[in-house]
Structures are given as structure tokens and as C-alpha cells.
Amino acid sequence: MAMSKAETLPQEIIIDILSRLPAKFVGQYRCVSKQWLNFLSDPQFIKFHLTIHADKLEKKLIYVSASNSLHTITFNHNPQNGTTDAISRKLNFQQLSDNWVRVVGSCNGLVLVVNDEMIKYLINPTSLNYHRIPNFHLALPLPGSCSVYGLGYDFATDDYKVVTLSRYRGHIDNTFVDVYSVRMGLWKRLQSLPHYRAIRMRASGVLVNGALHWLARKAPDYSYVIVAFDLSDEKFLEVPTPATLDNNNFVFNKLSALRGCLCMLFDTLENEVDVWMMREYGDVESWTRFRIARLHLEYGSVPFCSIGDDVMFY
Amino acid sequence: MASSTTGEKKILTLKGGDNEEFILEESLVLQSELLKNMVKEERVSSIPLPSIKSKTLVKIIEYLKKHAELTPSNKEEFKNFEKEFVNVVLEELLDITVAVNYLKINGLLEFCCQAVADRIKDKSVEAVRKIFRIESDFTPEEESEFRKETPEAFEGDLDDTTN
Numbered sequence: 001m002a003m004s005k006a007e008t009l010p011q012e013i014i015i016d017i018l019s020r021l022p023a024k025f026v027g028q029y030r031c032v033s034k035q036w037l038n039f040l041s042d043p044q045f046i047k048f049h050l051t052i053h054a055d056k057l058e059k060k061l062i063y064v065s066a067s068n069s070l071h072t073i074t075f076n077h078n079p080q081n082g083t084t085d086a087i088s089r090k091l092n093f094q095q096l097s098d099n100w101v102r103v104v105g106s107c108n109g110l111v112l113v114v115n116d117e118m119i120k121y122l123i124n125p126t127s128l129n130y131h132r133i134p135n136f137h138l139a140l141p142l143p144g145s146c147s148v149y150g151l152g153y154d155f156a157t158d159d160y161k162v163v164t165l166s167r168y169r170g171h172i173d174n175t176f177v178d179v180y181s182v183r184m185g186l187w188k189r190l191q192s193l194p195h196y197r198a199i200r201m202r203a204s205g206v207l208v209n210g211a212l213h214w215l216a217r218k219a220p221d222y223s224y225v226i227v228a229f230d231l232s233d234e235k236f237l238e239v240p241t242p243a244t245l246d247n248n249n250f251v252f253n254k255l256s257a258l259r260g261c262l263c264m265l266f267d268t269l270e271n272e273v274d275v276w277m278m279r280e281y282g283d284v285e286s287w288t289r290f291r292i293a294r295l296h297l298e299y300g301s302v303p304f305c306s307i308g309d310d311v312m313f314y
Numbered sequence: 315m316a317s318s319t320t321g322e323k324k325i326l327t328l329k330g331g332d333n334e335e336f337i338l339e340e341s342l343v344l345q346s347e348l349l350k351n352m353v354k355e356e357r358v359s360s361i362p363l364p365s366i367k368s369k370t371l372v373k374i375i376e377y378l379k380k381h382a383e384l385t386p387s388n389k390e391e392f393k394n395f396e397k398e399f400v401n402v403v404l405e406e407l408l409d410i411t412v413a414v415n416y417l418k419i420n421g422l423l424e425f426c427c428q429a430v431a432d433r434i435k436d437k438s439v440e441a442v443r444k445i446f447r448i449e450s451d452f453t454p455e456e457e458s459e460f461r462k463e464t465p466e467a468f469e470g471d472l473d474d475t476t477n
Binding site: 029 | 412
């Protein structure tokens with residue numbers, strides 16, 4: 001009988017097949033051989049895998065419960081009867097205690113969480129891997145200051161970055177910008193951002209188009225602006241808001257990303273959310289307004305996508 | 315030499331690995347980038363494909379015929395055909411995948427790779443090694459480290475019978 005073709009499979013076919021596996025097997029099959037370990041750890045492969053699976057990722061939410069533990073919610077759609085089940089799971093990290101306070105960012109299935117000692121952890125809710133973000137010696141002292149956070153991925157350097165914007169209480173016009181590179185394990189302070197202050201001190205950076213976005217007010221008249229921090233060139237830009245909005249009297253006080261588009265949200269009293277969506281990033285003409293029903297979920301639920309452990313701790 | 319005169323349907327012969335001959339319309343093989351280039355540039359009427367088993371070639375020709383008949387109205391039927399098409403033992407599916415890669419039939423290649431991925435997921439590391447005929451080249455120490463770190467990788471479906 002003829003031999004199987006398995007051993008004559010060209011390398012590019014093996015890689016193509018492996019890139020179609022669900023993320024959890026990408027991690028597991030690294031144990032098959034040294035060659036597979038190399039294939040499956042290659043940043044190019046991981047990027048390819050993310051691209052292929054981007055539209056079929058299992059969507060999940062993560063939140064901190066009243067007892068300070070972390071929970072994920074997975075939605076399972078049942079096509080037979082058209083219903084959707086929500087399954088909640090508590091995350092148990094063997095060496096970390098449940099003193100979580102807030103989920104402050106997510107990117108490619110990784111989640112940035114803060115505990116009650118204000119220590120930040122980058123966690124993978126699927127594999128339960130985690131990385132403690134060290135404290136920055138230049139970080140502003142607590143209490144007496146306030147900060148907002150963001151987590152993003154820089155394709156140019158294949159690096160995850162944690163960004164904090166902080167200012168002293170009372171000093172409203174100078175925002176310090178600190179960036180942590182997960183790849184290098186290092187913090188650095190960038191040039192501070194004068195004339196702006198981030199509003200809603202709990203609002204985390206919204207990741208769209210390779211940049212983190214915050215709502216801010218701009219001196220001298222404190223009009224509302226959207227500032228974008230580009231994760232690759234590490235510079236701030238302003239994103240134009242809808243032309244018809246009065247920038248001195250803003251009700252759209254929350255940013256979000258829906259279907260990959262930057263959105264400004266306003267909770268109406270009628271259990272609906274008023275949405276402005278920028279359909280084409282950077283194009284002021286593309287802002288579109290619509291309303292969606294409000295979903296009642298745990299306060300502070302943050303969506304993330306499940307992708308297993310392929311991207312973390314290379 | 316041209317295989318036939320213009321106006322008539324051009325006929326082409328494919329020769330499988332065991333010298334079995336398959337006669338088909340030239341338009342069908344244009345879905346394969348490799349054969350398209352051979353037909354267009356070299357104007358051949360018979361193409362030997364010694365590396366492809368006849369059994370595999372039969373399957374691929376069956377696909378080419380079905381795909382050529384695909385219209386918006388029989389999409390569902392085609393999808394069912396595709397499902398049946400990859401419903402073969404894994405070894406045969408791998409043979410088809412290698413041949414499709416060689417012939418450069420791009421849409422089918424993607425479909426085959428996905429089908430292989432769907433079949434090997436849930437398998438344990440041991441089963442995957444057998445299917446792909448890979449010997450572990452890790453030291454026993456590294457191997458036991460893996461077993462400690464990712465025990466679930468070794469707990470999957472041990473069935474390597476590939477069907």
C-alpha cells in the first residue's frame with residue numbers, strides 16, 4: 001500500500017493547516033516537535049492566525065464581581081431554536097488572590113486588570129497565564145493623583161503596550177504619559193500632554209485602528225475632544241468629532257468600539273443608547289447616528305475575544 | 315501542438331501515477347493554476363502527473379466538474395457535495411491536499427486545509443505525531459516538562475486511525 005502523504009506535506013501546507021486550528025490547540029501542539037514549536041511560536045504565524053480567526057473568535061465578556069473575583073461570560077448561540085445561552089465562569093489564578101477592582105483594557109484576548117493595591121496584571125483569561133506589570137518609579141503618588149489606562153498592540157514592533165495618562169489632582173492642565181512595553185518589560189515617560197485633560201477618570205483607552213482613544217477636555221475653553229494615542233509612533237492626535245455636535249456641551253460622554261469602529265455613546269433615559277459611529281476612521285463625514293437597546297449587564301463588563309494562549313509570554 | 319481545432323471543445327488527457335488516463339475538457343483544468351500555465355504556454359494535450367495517485371485524481375476531477383457547474387441556485391447542493399468530498403479517511407484527505415497544493419487549485423486548497431484542521435483538533439499530541447509521522451525530538455526532560463505544563467495536550471483523543 002502506498003505511504004501516506006503526511007510526511008511529504010510541504011511546510012507551507014502544515015502551517016496553513018495549523019493556522020486554522022482553534023487557539024487552544026496552537027498552544028498544545030507546540031509539544032509535538034521542535035519544528036512545530038518553531039512554527040507555532042513564530043510571531044508571523046501568530047499574526048496570520050489572528051487574522052484568519054478575527055471574524056470567528058468566540059466573543060466573551062469579563063467583569064469583576066461584587067466579591068472582587070474575575071468572571072468571564074461566554075455566549076453560545078443555539079441555531080436550532082435561535083436562543084443564546086450565557087455561561088459564566090470564575091477565573092481561578094492559583095497564585096493570585098481575588099482582590100480585583102477593575103478591568104481597564106483588553107486586546108487580542110488579553111486583559112489588563114487592576115487590583116485593590118493598584119497593581120496591574122496582564123492576564124489571559126483562557127490559559128490563565130498572567131504577567132504582573134511592575135510599578136513605574138515615576139508614577140504619580142496615590143492618593144493625590146488620578147490615572148486612566150489603556151492596553152494595545154503595536155504591529156510594528158510586535159509588542160503589547162500599557163499606557164497610563166495621569167495628572168495631579170488640582171493640576172488639570174498637565175497630563176503625564178507613561179508607556180510600558182510588555183516585550184521589553186520596561187516603563188518610559190513620554191513628553192507630557194499639555195492643555196488636555198482626560199475626562200471620566202475611570203474611562204479606559206478605546207482601541208481602534210492601532211490607537212487608544214480617550215475623551216478629553218482641551219484648554220483654554222475646555223471644549224471636548226477625542227485624543228488618539230498611536231501605539232506605533234507613540235504620538236497623540238485629535239480625532240474629529242461629528243460636525244453637528246457642540247463641543248462645549250457634550251452629552252456623548254463615553255467612547256467605545258463597535259464592529260471595529262470608534263463610537264461615542266450616550267445613555268438615554270429610555271433604556272436605549274444613543275450612538276455616534278465613525279464608520280471610516282478619521283473621516284469626519286462618516287460619523288453616523290443611531291440608537292440601540294441597552295443591555296443590562298454587570299457594571300464594568302469589558303468585552304474581550306478568546307484566543308487562547310498564542311500571544312502571551314512568547 | 316494544439317489539442318483540437320477552434321470551435322470544438324478542447325480535450326485534454328491527464329495521466330495519473332499508475333498510468334491511468336483521464337480524458338476531460340480542457341476548460342475544466344483551467345481551475346488549476348499549474349495546468350492552466352501548461353496548457354496555455356506549452357499547448358500540450360496530455361499531461362503526466364506521476365506524483366498523484368489515480369484515486370486522488372478521480373476525486374479532484376470530480377470536484378472540478380462540480381465546481382464548474384456551480385451557480386447561485388445550486389449553492390446548497392455544492393456545499394453538501396463539498397462536505398461529502400472531504401468525508402474520506404484522513405490519509406486520503408492528506409493525499410488530496412498535497413495534490414491540490416501541487417496543482418494550485420486555490421479555493422479547494424483552503425477548503426482542504428480547513429477540513430484537515432477540523433479533523434486533527436481535539437487529538438492528543440501523541441495522535442497528531444502518528445498522523446503526521448513525526449518523531450518527538452525533545453529530550454525526555456523537555457517532554458516531561460511539557461506534560462507538567464500542558465497536561466491537557468496529552469489527554470486529548472488518542473485515536474490516530476484518522477477517519
